[in-house]
Amino acid sequence: MKPSIPKGTRDFSPEEVNKRNYIFDTIREVFVRYGYQPIETPAMENLSTLTGKYGEEGDKLLFKVLNNGDFLAKADEEALDARDSNKLISSISKRGLRYDLTVPFARYVVMRQHEVTFPFKRYQIQPVWRADRPQKGRYQEFYQCDVDVVGSDSLVYEAELAQIYDEVFAKLGLEVTIKLNNRKVLAGIAEAAGIRDSFMDMTIAIDKLDKIGMEGVEKEMAERGIPQAGIDKIKNILQAKSLDELKPLLAESPTGLKGVEELETVFDYLGIGDSTNEIAFDVTLARGLSYYTGCIFEVEAKGVKMGSIGGGGRYDDLTGVFGMPGTSGVGVSFGAERIFDVMEELKLFPEDTATRLKAVFLAFDDATHRYAFRCLRKLRAAGINAEIYPEPTKMGKQFKYVDKRNAPYAIVVGSNEMQSGELGFKNMKTGAQEGLKLEKIIERLSG
């Protein structure tokens, strides 16, 4: 059979894993410094935990896990006869793969509400799964790195999360734009335009502004049934380049003004010019996820054509659906895969992401092979990454291996070396070789 892996999934080579770990380590280090604590949740959740949280589109993209055993015995016969997949699902699948880390986190908080201290600041770095059709920068299995805080509606956290974005990307050497908006501002626009019921249609259209231009947005809104009068009003409001300009345009919408005020507070906390990357208000930032209610975030890499590499926002009542109302949360996510792809494209990975092999022992015959293996043990005991070629074969072949492994040193052991105790210590880069006692070699390779 031809080996293959499922669509939208990938294997990672040693080099790739090292680079990915570099990203994860950088992100984790910043999370920890801002006082966030790690949790992990299972890959599978009950399907009832996941469905309905990500909108209609999200439900379609959920991976469902088929029940074990004779699942057809308990299947909904009516739905089966009618070939009604949507109706059939609940009777043959009770579990699904997690779609993001925010909803499982909300579930976790509700289940453990009596043991966690609020505000609860947690981070979580785990894979999520979406049954999306794969394309550039989009996979069916990918890692998210989430930081969230629940149990406080202080806007200081919005500011903190923006700083975390700024700091992580500064450390990675990746230039980004951190965009901020507020769902209340968008609601205010809809209200001011008198199309409150078409709020979602409006935001979806606005979100595409930088892609299809104002004309395209107008067309899209018209297609989605928004009256021309409303479109004109919206168009006018979208001209606003700053919060100050926006404010008078939303004067008739208390919700909209509240949103502006929240953003002002966040930017107040942040101060001016204290960030490495641009942190900017963008009235056209919309975001699809239906549970956001306050500030929303999105991060875009500069100089690369790639979707957003991070996003997040405030959700006022995500724990409410699990029976714990009135608890507000806010969080952002780093899309590790896309960050990886962007950094690869811009060649931003440092040279030494790999934990390098320092030396390889080579031997000529069985006796020296055994002797070399005992020397190897001492090197390893001294904390030096080293190995031995598995058999005493031709030197040329052994050296080729050392070369491919990218090890900086080869240690050659023949009968002469074994007798004198002076091993052949060869620098693979310069080709120079000298006879050194094992202790000397350990000294050289340490530090």
Next chain:
RNA sequence: GUGGCUAUAGCUCAGUUGGUUAGAGCGCUGGAUUGUGGUUCCAGAGGUCGCCGGUUCAAAUCCGGUUAGCCACCCCA
């Protein structure tokens, strides 16, 4: 879910209006070199041309179907 493109050696790809034995580079194995790699030179192994069917004297090449991958849309990290 909708549309477009692609599928030939382990990898990246070439293959003319359909025409003898399907090629290149890289990689792999061996040798030049029985105590020394990278560079070079020589030789060798490796292919049901994604799969099924059709047209034809003749198909990698044309047609239909199918599967897989990529890209775009929707949506999203």
